[in-house]
Amino acid sequence: AETSGPTWATEFEKRADELINRESAARAADQTPADGKIVSEEFARGLERNWAEEFEQTLDGPLNETSVSGHPQDADLALDQPSSEYVHREADSDWLERFKDNIEPMLNDQDREWLDTQKEWESLGSLEAAYRATDPELNVYHFQRSNYYEDMAPETLQDTIQHMRQNPEVASLSDTIMAMESAVTQNPQDASMWLQLGLKQQENEQEQAAVAALRKAITLDPESLGAHLALAVSYTNEGYQMDAYDELHEWVSRHDRYKSLVPDVAPENMSSSEARKAYVQDLFIKAARMSPGQDWDPDVQIALGVLFNISTEYEKAVDCFKAALSKRPDDYILWNRLGATQAHVGNNKEATAAYFRALELHPSFIRARYNMSLASTNMGQHREAAENCLIALSLQQREMQTIDSKGKAAQMDGPQMMPASGMSATIWNALQLSMYMVGEPKLAEACERQDLDAFRQKFDF
Numbered sequence: 009a010e011t012s013g014p015t016w017a018t019e020f021e022k023r024a025d026e027l028i029n030r031e032s033a034a035r036a037a038d039q040t041p042a043d044g045k046i047v048s049e050e051f052a053r054g055l056e057r058n059w060a061e062e063f064e065q066t067l068d069g070p071l072n073e074t075s076v077s078g079h080p081q082d083a084d085l086a087l088d089q090p091s092s093e094y095v096h097r098e099a100d101s102d103w104l105e106r107f108k109d110n111i112e113p114m115l116n117d118q119d120r121e122w123l124d125t126q127k128e129w130e131s132l133g134s135l136e137a138a139y140r141a142t143d144p145e146l147n148v149y150h151f152q153r154s155n156y157y158e159d160m161a162p163e164t165l166q167d168t169i170q171h172m173r174q175n176p177e178v179a180s181l182s183d184t185i186m187a188m189e190s191a192v193t194q195n196p197q198d199a200s201m202w203l204q205l206g207l208k209q210q211e212n213e214q215e216q217a218a219v220a221a222l223r224k225a226i227t228l229d230p231e232s233l234g235a236h237l238a239l240a241v242s243y244t245n246e247g248y249q250m251d252a253y254d255e256l257h258e259w260v261s262r263h264d265r266y267k268s269l270v271p272d273v274a275p276e277n278m279s280s281s282e283a284r285k286a287y288v289q290d291l292f293i294k295a296a297r298m299s300p301g302q303d304w305d306p307d308v309q310i311a312l313g314v315l316f317n318i319s320t321e322y323e324k325a326v327d328c329f330k331a332a333l334s335k336r337p338d339d340y341i342l343w344n345r346l347g348a349t350q351a352h353v354g355n356n357k358e359a360t361a362a363y364f365r366a367l368e369l370h371p372s373f374i375r376a377r378y379n380m381s382l383a384s385t386n387m388g389q390h391r392e393a394a395e396n397c398l399i400a401l402s403l404q405q406r407e408m409q410t411i412d413s414k415g416k417a418a419q420m421d422g423p424q425m426m427p428a429s430g431m432s433a434t435i436w437n438a439l440q441l442s443m444y445m446v447g448e449p450k451l452a453e454a455c456e457r458q459d460l461d462a463f464r465q466k467f468d469f
Contacts, residue, residue: 211375236259326349344379367380
């Protein structure tokens with residue numbers, strides 16, 4: 009007959025766990041510190057990890073950065089690294105595991121349901137760590153093997169990059185990135201250039217390269233507020249929420265005007281994503297209130313917009329980005345960010361207007377062009393969506409042809425940079441969908457071949 013609670017087998021397992029815990033505690037009693045704490049302070053400090061140390065070896069020399077006061081990471085314990093006490097317990101519990109195997113055939117459905125529920129709860133504890141930026145590849149910046157700017161004199165190269173930054177229409181995105189790569193190769197200690205390279209890789213939809221460059225910038229200059237904010241954006245784009253919160257905390261903690269808002273000791277229970285987000289968001293809301301009226305700080309508004317995007321509070325994020333744009337009306341990346349946020353809540357017409365403004369400021373901004381095609385698709389304007397995809401693909405093709413011709417002129421062998429390589433297939437897929445929607449199956453097949461010329465008879469781009 010069914011029972012209303014766990015059976016004797018489940019209860020026995022609980023009692024066995026309690027006995028093992030008690031036995032392990034008794035055996036460790038002789039090693040308990042005199043102050044009565046479970047572990048010594050030295051041992052506890054040994055469990056703490058600084059994320060910077062994890063990628064220090066790949067980033068040229070030791071880090072001089074120190075943790076700021078009240079950092080949410082101060083409340084973290086590296087529970088994923090087993091202590092010797094845990095290892096001993098594993099050995100002691102071998103007999104229990106054998107017992108579990110023996111009684112498995114005796115368990116009824118309710119027993120199994122209880123065990124499955126327990127496993128599900130235990131797995132939740134590891135989810136936070138699974139979405140941290142711990143991939144070693146995020147620490148390594150991969151340069152292009154061939155770069156036709158590498159032989160340029162440092163002074164000339166700096167002038168060229170400055171001209172590119174001031175006049176983005178005169179050089180392709182890939183050209184600008186390659187010039188910046190040459191600059192950091194010539195001067196690896198230039199934190200500002202690493203920051204600019206990271207920002208350009210964000211624009212190029214290459215988040216892994218952006219993260220590596222921005223981490224390098226922070227290593228060289230821990231006080232680089234721009235690098236911390238940009239890195240938070242990359243982490244958000246890649247789904248590393250906890251790391252995004254940490255970088256935003258670094259930003260506010262190192263800002264001369266706002267660091268007084270940070271408490272000397274971070275609140276307890278900061279191990280969950282929601283708790284950390286609430287703590288960091290509260291700091292930025294307090295920072296925003298320090299600028300009453302219309303005298304707001306656009307960086308604070310951008311940071312709040314990022315936080316609200318993470319928590320899917322898109323209407324609030326829209327307000328923040330609009331406030332930032334009132335101070336930076338020519339920031340084409342911010343216009344694109346506003347449009348993407350508006351699209352999340354179905355405001356496709358407003359999103360299209362924001363993308364259009366971004367393209368007015370930077371006509372070769374491929375991401376904004378692609379986003380505009382998505383907004384057109386959402387509004388049922390499939391021909392307009394196709395035209396925007398075709399313009400984006402033609403921009404990519406032109407960049408690749410420019411790079412190829414310059415590489416040949418410089419007599420360079422080896423692969424060149426493929427601009428926004430991850431974007432191309434995505435745009436072709438979107439174009440193929442549009443072709444089916446407008447009744448052009450043959451052109452949809454041309455998308456499989458990536459044949460751009462096949463579209464020129466029916467589309468003007």
